[in-house]
Amino acid sequence: MKILVLAPDIPATSKMPGSPRLFNLCRELSRQHELFLLTYCSSGERYQSLLNDPTAAKVFSTVEILPDPPSMTWWGQQWHRLHLAASFETRFRFPEYYQGIRRRVRELCIRNRCELIYVDLLPMGQYVDPELDVPAIIDLHDSMTLMARRVLKTTSGWRQHLAIYLHLLKIQQLEGSLGREFGLVVTNSSVDEQVIGELSTGINTVTITNGVDMGYFAPDHSRVDADKIVFTGVMGYAPNEDAALFFAREIFPLILEQRPKAEFWIVGSDPTDRVKELGRMAGVHVTGKVEDVRPYLSQAAVFVCPLRYGSGVKNKILAAMAMQKPIVATSLSIDGLDLADDREVLLADEPRAFAEKVVGLLSDPKTVSRLAGNGLARVQSQYSWAAMGQALEKAIQTVMESRKSRERQAV
The missing domain is CATH 3.40.50.2000 (Glycogen Phosphorylase B;)
Structure with a gap:
């Protein structure tokens, strides 16, 4: 199967800063499928680190970097605020840019004959057009709703409290609507999965926890400092x-x-x-x-x-x-x-x-x-990545079989 992967940044290997979740799950998927990466890039150094990793070439057939959004306009900012949009949403601030990224996703799906879109993190979900006839799944890692609720409890000062509360309302709306656009919502803990399930009835969710690269992180007791x-x-x-x-x-x-x-x-x-x-x-x-x-x-x-x-x-x-x-x-x-x-x-x-x-x-x-x-x-x-990859593969196959079943019933 050919899979288009949408990411908010260059996936981190075990050697790079940040969560290695996306890279390792993609590495496991690439053993059976062909993956095409469409991603933002926070720095040239990060991109070069991925290219220098000998395993990366075996994971992604192609890597395409998305352009950053244009400079903010005053009108775009007011339109964004009027809609109480989340900070990462681009459709009100930069409508032409937003539509352009959506078109690029569509073009890559058609050109590469992709059968699945795998979205990493909530901010990238906005670029999947529900009218695109390709099944999609999204890995939230963590529920941003749960995060915002916890931050709200530790916040002092009414201005900051109000800002986080408004953010929470929007995030709850976005996470609650995921079931209409994605065949599967993945989280990395049952606590996060429960929150997503409460926000939207009938949503298809699964917990696939993080793993660890035990070939990279291995015991070494030769240099322990007692203090x-x-x-x-x-x-x-x-x-x-x-x-x-x-x-x-x-x-x-x-x-x-x-x-x-x-x-x-x-x-x-x-x-x-x-x-x-x-x-x-x-x-x-x-x-x-x-x-x-x-x-x-x-x-x-x-x-x-x-x-x-x-x-x-x-x-x-x-x-x-x-x-x-x-x-x-x-x-x-x-x-x-x-x-x-x-x-x-x-x-x-x-x-x-x-x-x-x-x-x-x-x-x-x-x-x-x-x-x-x-x-x-x-x-x-x-907690091996191999086990997590097998769990993701099983969940994806369930999504694909469900889609085929609906198509047969529609005939």
Whole structure:
């Protein structure tokens, strides 16, 4: 089968910043199907990284870069606001551009004789014309409705609260209408899937959780630093920024009281100014973008995931478990994962409890060994990308069979 893949950015391999979900699922699909990628591109460096990856050429037959939207006009902005459109919608701000991208999708489907459109993330869904006679599926990763609801609970100030509330109303409308345009809506956790199901009755949904590249993220105990605490992620992403600030300001000082030599390493691209400022604190290190996150994980005595809001399955948790690291995390951090407190991870939501569990692991090798061993066993048995790819393939075949059945009945 020939599949057109629509993406909001160059898919990230395991070596690149960002979620590797799209690339790895496409890699699994490419074993049986031919894939054509139509994507935006945030940077030439990111595009070159994909081209330099030897596996990428085997995944996508062609890669075409979409043009960025034109400059904003005053009238376009007012028309957009009048319709209370989501920030990523282009049909009111740039109607000609919007129609042009839709035409390009249609042209590629016809030229390549595509039998399926695979859309990555909600913002790209706007470019699939319902009148195009090609079945389409969309992978939301996370429900933006769930994310907005959680952000709303942590927001102070009426202006920001109102802005997020209006955003929530629009996102709920968009996610609730997906069943009319897509034969399948994919999420990466059952929590997100439940929200989507509640927004629209009769919508066809499936949970396909994130996996981990266990050939890339493998245990390496040769360089463990007894006092090194590590947190990874794209630090320009608001939930990661909040988590880094929360840990550095409210948890790490409590750890230093008992472990004066402890170090907190914030590892990841695009740190905001507020995250960069944390590097001035005693024992806190902010790396910015790194070529390879694995050496930092290898050296970590404890991996922490202090997320307070967000949704979906956290790739960072899976990568740390694959590298056999003990983990202390908030309850929200393991949403959608088959993990339990004191089995694969230690859970804590309050600063002092979180600090105590980190300090405990820094001085308890038996518990470290037990948790890390259980975590590695869990990802090996349940979270391989091959298994996730098989689940997606099965879901796609169900969509295609359902379409064929409707066509036979219509004859």
